[in-house]
Amino acid sequence: MKKIICVILALALGITACLSMAGCSTNDTVENLEGEYTTEYAGTTLNVFNWALYISDGIEGSLDVNAAFEKLTGIDVNYSTYDSNEAMYGKMKSGAVAYDIVIPSDYMIQRMINEDMLREIDVTKLSNYHYIDDKYKGLYYDPDNKYSVAYNVGMVGLIYNTTLVEEAPTSWKVMWDERYTGNVLTFNNPRDAFAIAQFALNIDLNTTDIAEWNRAADYLKQQNKILQGRVMDEVFNKMESANAAIAPYYAGDFLSMQEENEDLAFVYPEEGTNIFVDAICIPENCQNYEAALMYINFLMEPEVALANAEYIYYASPNTAVVNNENYSLKDNEILYPEVEPKTQYFHDLPSDVRTHYENLWNEVILAD
Amino acid sequence: MTKRSARQALINAPYMLWAGIFIVVPLFIVMYYAFTDSTGAFSFANILALADYAEVFRVSIIFSVIATIITLLIGYPFAYCLTKLPVRAQRMQMMLVMLPMWMNLLIRTYSWMNILEKNGLINTVLSGLGLPTANMIGTPGAVILGMVYNYLPYMILPIYTTMAKIDPSLSEAAEDLGCNAWQKMRRLIVPMSIPGVVSGITMVFVPSISTFYISQKLGGGKILLIGDIIERQIQVSYNYNLGASLSFVLMVLILISMAIMNRFSNGEGEMVV
Incomplete structure (x- = not known):
């Protein structure tokens, strides 16, 4: 009996050793370097x-x-x-x-x-x-x-499940469409959620006019009864398993969701979007x-x-x-659209505006 | 005598030091932030701003009271039945109660999301049986379920411990003196187990009222609890002052409720509910 246990343990050890060896063979070499790299700072x-x-x-x-x-x-x-x-x-x-x-x-x-x-x-x-x-x-x-040196670029768009919508959406306003009550998700952070209402109402994303923020908040309150929820990374799970029909998220993340569920599609709404x-x-x-x-x-x-x-x-x-021919996403129409959508950047807002929209955000959720 | 107390103090010293550095000092830091503004000047502004959050406090209190009552209603009979089992089975059952706690809270809550989801486990079974599906995720019920599920062990454990300590001869005496099962429960078991109930209530109520992660995930971002607001002040808004004053008020609320609870447990076994 003891012998058998020894053999099993030895096998287990051997397997773990193999696995960790496999783990070591990761790719950590860049073949063609263009810049100069020194070992002057080795050890730091x-x-x-x-x-x-x-x-x-x-x-x-x-x-x-x-x-x-x-x-x-x-x-x-x-x-x-x-x-x-x-x-x-x-x-x-x-x-x-x-x-x-x-x-x-x-x-x-x-x-x-x-x-x-x-x-x-x-x-x-x-x-x-x-x-x-x-x-x-x-x-x-x-x-x-x-x-700064740019590292990555992204845009927000509408992700929708083609089997759950009646026609392909083109506007942010679809997120207020009563036909999709209980099937719409939005961002669970104030800036991104407000941006959608601001695009729909044609308000500048970086407005410092309190009245315009209030107007956007009122519009968001009307969305409460349509919403299934406010999410961040949970959106992957929810959209991939068709728990919701419509959700705004980042173009790059849509590509990974689409690999899991082919029914998903993506659009940059006509009012413009956040870049x-x-x-x-x-x-x-x-x-x-x-x-x-x-x-x-x-x-x-x-x-x-x-x-x-x-x-x-x-x-x-x-x-x-x-421009690399081997880039699997080269000319991908979602990441690099030929006709560039209307876009707006977020700017840093004064702290009193930030406090104001954060309070409005609480009001919106509490009005639910 | 003095020698002994000096030795006692020496033994206590590491603990006192630990408690001082990691419990008392941080509490003062919270107080400091609560009563200053972002420049560090003394200010009541944060405390006054709390009026805006009255509704959030109200919702949090309601949720945690409901969650505490439900855990008590489930936990008390469970603990009682547990004491009636053979010792080996009791140990096994306790293991099973503790088992989910070995997993991370985040993973447990995420699993519940998948169970309650629109196309989740429950609804898949329901529609498979030809029954209408239910909308569960993003409802207050889902958040309370999350609280009850996560905090139930904290209710069962102290109640079970006090009940297990009740001398079986007391129970026999009660029967000899003609008590029926109901009277025995009402006049012996319940009064004797009050201390366990009180600590169970405290141990469930305190984490419930400061819950944050569960409400975000199971509430689908539609339910806002005070814990969520505090988390956002620290993580997103970088407003430590408001975050601290909210935490401070929460602490006061918890202390008040604990003081009330302690009044109930002071009478120990003599209390009649």
């Missing part, structure tokens, strides 16, 4: 703070970007993640942490620049900077390209500036950027990716 640590699931991590044979950078430069990448701009901002503001790389969205970059939280990036030291499409340079939050750019920045209290520059350059490497674009599914601002 680079603290990277990024969105969750926002870098190719070696899963299913993809490139493990951080491991590849470590292997190349000897720098130890200490990688941590957040799931909202606000959570990231709060953590940075608390002063308890010092990061060398952070990847906020446009309006948050604007706020961080205004509050002197970012350090200037010397783009002349970034040999791969020319790969960034000019469309994503000199944007409103950083007109002189001093603080965002997430860009790489260096915080003011960065401890390893030169290594951070090297990391930014590495992220712009054609091969690295391609691996990230394939993994993240968002639109890439990197021309080497967009």
Whole structure:
């Protein structure tokens, strides 16, 4: 009996060993490097703070970007993640942490620049900077390209289940359509949920006019009886298993939902939609500036950027990716629409406007 | 005598230090934030702003009271039946009560989402049997179900513990003196188990009233509890002051309700409900 147990244990050990060996064979080598990378900073640590699931991590044979950078430069990448701009901002503001790389969205970059939280990036030291499409340079939050390098671009659109809608929607107003009562989802955060009402009512997303915010809030209250719920990442599960007919979400995320459920379709509503750019920045209290520059350059490497674009599914601002014949999403009509939809960026709003719409948001939910 | 108390103090010291650093100091930090504005100046603004949240407090209190009553109604008979089982079976049953708690709250709540969903487990079974389906997710009922499910063990455990301690000879004596089952329950078991009920109520009510994750997921973002508001002040709005003052008021509410509950348990066994 004892012998049998020994044999089983030995087998189990052997299997785990095999599995961990397989785990070691991840792809951490970039074949064709265009920039210069030194091992001058080997042994130092680079603290990277990024969105969750926002870098190719070696899963299913993809490139493990951080491991590849470590292997190349000897720098130890200490990688941590957040799931909202606000959570990231709060953590940075608390002063308890010092990061060398952070990847906020446009309006948050604007706020961080205004509050002197970012350090200037010397783009002349970034040999791969020319790969960034000019469309994503000199944007409103950083007109002189001093603080940020675009990492990903995305737009919000309407995801709908073709078997559950009577005709393909073209307007945000479908989210107020009584035929779909109990079948509509919306964002569970005030800014994104208000944006939909603002587009439907033709109000500027960045208005500082309190009366216009109130008008949007009244419109949102009318939506309460139609809504099935307010969700963030739960939307994947709900749309993939046809629990709801209509939901607004990001174009890139729609592509992954569609892989799970072919009945899903996507549209950029005619009133326009929210566009965002997430860009790489260096915080003011960065401890390893030169290594951070090297990391930014590495992220712009054609091969690295391609691996990230394939993994993240968002639109890439990197021309080497967009024009690459091997890019599986090349010319994808959802990520890179031929006729560009009307778009608006979020801008950072004054804190009294923020407080106002947050209170309105509570009112909207309580009116439910 | 002094020697002994000095030694006692020395033994207590690490605990006192721990409690001081991790319980008392943070409470003062919460108080500090609650009574200052974003520049650090003394201010009642946050406390005054709480009037806007009266409705949220009201909803949270109603939800947690309902959840506490339901857990008590389920937990009390359950604990009683448990004490009537053979010891081995009791241990097994306790294991089963504790088992779900080994899993993370987030995973348990996510699983409930899949069960209650429009095309979820329950509705799939219902429609498979040709019955009409029910709309469960995003309703107050779903949130209360989540609270009851998650906090039920906290009700069962203390009640079971006090009931198990009731001397069986008391029960026999009651029977000898002519009590029927109902009288025995009313005059012996219930009064003797009051301390367990009180701590069970406290242990369920406190987490219920500060619930946040469950209401977001099972309430489908349609139900707003005070815990959700506090979480948003800290995570999204970066308004620690308002978040702290909401937490502060919540703490006061909890302390008041605990004080009321303690009055009930002071009489210990002599209490008659």
